[in-house]
Amino acid sequence: MTLIETVDAAHYFEPKSPELSSQSISAMARGMVGSEILRIAGNVRTLQAQGRTVCNFTVGDFAPSQFPIPEALRDAAIESYSAGRTNYPPAEGVMALRKAVLNHYEHRLGLRYPLESIQIISGARPGLYAAYGVLIDPGETVVYPVPSWNNNHYAYLCGSKAIEVPTRPEDGFLPTAELLAPFIQEARLISINSPLNPAGTMISPEELRKISELIVNENTRRKELGLRLLYLVYDQIYWELQLGDIRHVTPVEVMPEMSAYTIFIDGISKSWSATGLRVGWVVAPPHITDRIKAFLNHVGAWAPHPEQEATAHILNSIDVLDNFYAHMHNEVRARLNLIYNAVQEMKAAGLPVDAIAPQGAIYLSTQFDLVGKSLDGMPITSNAQIGDILLEQAGVALVPFQAFGLRQETGWMRLSVGAVSIADVEQCIPRMRAILERVK
Numbered sequence: 001m002t003l004i005e006t007v008d009a010a011h012y013f014e015p016k017s018p019e020l021s022s023q024s025i026s027a028m029a030r031g032m033v034g035s036e037i038l039r040i041a042g043n044v045r046t047l048q049a050q051g052r053t054v055c056n057f058t059v060g061d062f063a064p065s066q067f068p069i070p071e072a073l074r075d076a077a078i079e080s081y082s083a084g085r086t087n088y089p090p091a092e093g094v095m096a097l098r099k100a101v102l103n104h105y106e107h108r109l110g111l112r113y114p115l116e117s118i119q120i121i122s123g124a125r126p127g128l129y130a131a132y133g134v135l136i137d138p139g140e141t142v143v144y145p146v147p148s149w150n151n152n153h154y155a156y157l158c159g160s161k162a163i164e165v166p167t168r169p170e171d172g173f174l175p176t177a178e179l180l181a182p183f184i185q186e187a188r189l190i191s192i193n194s195p196l197n198p199a200g201t202m203i204s205p206e207e208l209r210k211i212s213e214l215i216v217n218e219n220t221r222r223k224e225l226g227l228r229l230l231y232l233v234y235d236q237i238y239w240e241l242q243l244g245d246i247r248h249v250t251p252v253e254v255m256p257e258m259s260a261y262t263i264f265i266d267g268i269s270k271s272w273s274a275t276g277l278r279v280g281w282v283v284a285p286p287h288i289t290d291r292i293k294a295f296l297n298h299v300g301a302w303a304p305h306p307e308q309e310a311t312a313h314i315l316n317s318i319d320v321l322d323n324f325y326a327h328m329h330n331e332v333r334a335r336l337n338l339i340y341n342a343v344q345e346m347k348a349a350g351l352p353v354d355a356i357a358p359q360g361a362i363y364l365s366t367q368f369d370l371v372g373k374s375l376d377g378m379p380i381t382s383n384a385q386i387g388d389i390l391l392e393q394a395g396v397a398l399v400p401f402q403a404f405g406l407r408q409e410t411g412w413m414r415l416s417v418g419a420v421s422i423a424d425v426e427q428c429i430p431r432m433r434a435i436l437e438r439v440k
């Protein structure tokens, strides 16, 4: 081997002119905002490094020790690697997976789509970004409810005008037709997610029908005037995590005309606790899917070839899937119900706390109604402060709804149960209660 002299690259960076370095970054990159969740994650790590016990309800992810992927999925991926499927997958996705998604949608959602509607991608995120990217020109309006997950970032990346519509706890923080109606004529895209991150709630068929009617009627008007149409991004990445009595519905089921205007975003990340495998899909009218394919192929946002084959295998194994869901739903439900019931007990005891009964996904909306009150004489003024108090004094890490765009300081927080054990939850409840009992 020839010996070569090592260049220490870091020596040539520009530490002495940070301003010039920062100016040399594009305006787009400079304007990207950081994540509040990452700030909290940093605080959690600091406390853990000091040896403190923290019940970590912050991450929208799964601890594999608590929520492993289906064994059959792992085995099928390994088999596919062994069979040498390590080259590029087809641009639109592996045929077996596209067909499996079609069957899955027909059997479980009652929706029949053509093959050209399906684009396989690396998780849900690229689908969201691409849907914004192929539908919206800079300056056009995107409407989305808050609290919601990451729409602000996609709107920013695509130069959209964002209209954030605040939702209400009494509606489970879900959008309603009444709340969206004032913005319908201006919107080019509406983005809705159900089951909802962060609230763990699910839209009702009645409300979804009213929203769909708004969109269909608006498009009838636009077609008469020759105006660009209005589309709906329907992010249903959590739809197979239905935990209560509410059945997941789609805009196309409640109003078939919506198939012309709906872009489904979906994948295995959440329902199979497989966030690291990166398999997702878009289902949309073929002329939109085709542009999403072109857009994402330049980014290279393919799902890995073996994981695509393995996903097809599981989607086609109905019993395997049903057994996996039965187990996973029980595990998620057990954790959510434990906290929910504890919160209801504390509320009944007169403590300033409340929660919305869990309906879907892995989240619980919990209200720590502490703004305007005080802890040991210290006034409490914001949700972020409540989060910091619970973390530092009770070892309970959760995410204020502010991280999802809600502005009101009303004490609403997201608790995510994907990374905690039942024992973790049991142990943190008395710590949470002790703080609430000190609040005046």
Ligand SMILES: Cc1ncc(COP(=O)(O)O)c(C=O)c1O
Pocket (backbone or CB within 6 Å): 060, 122, 123, 124, 125, 126, 149, 193, 197, 235, 237, 267, 269, 275, 279, 280
């Ligand atoms: C509502 C919603 N959509 C999409 C995603 C992203 O999913 P993926 O990991 O498949 O990109 C998340 C992740 O938290 C989410 O909460």
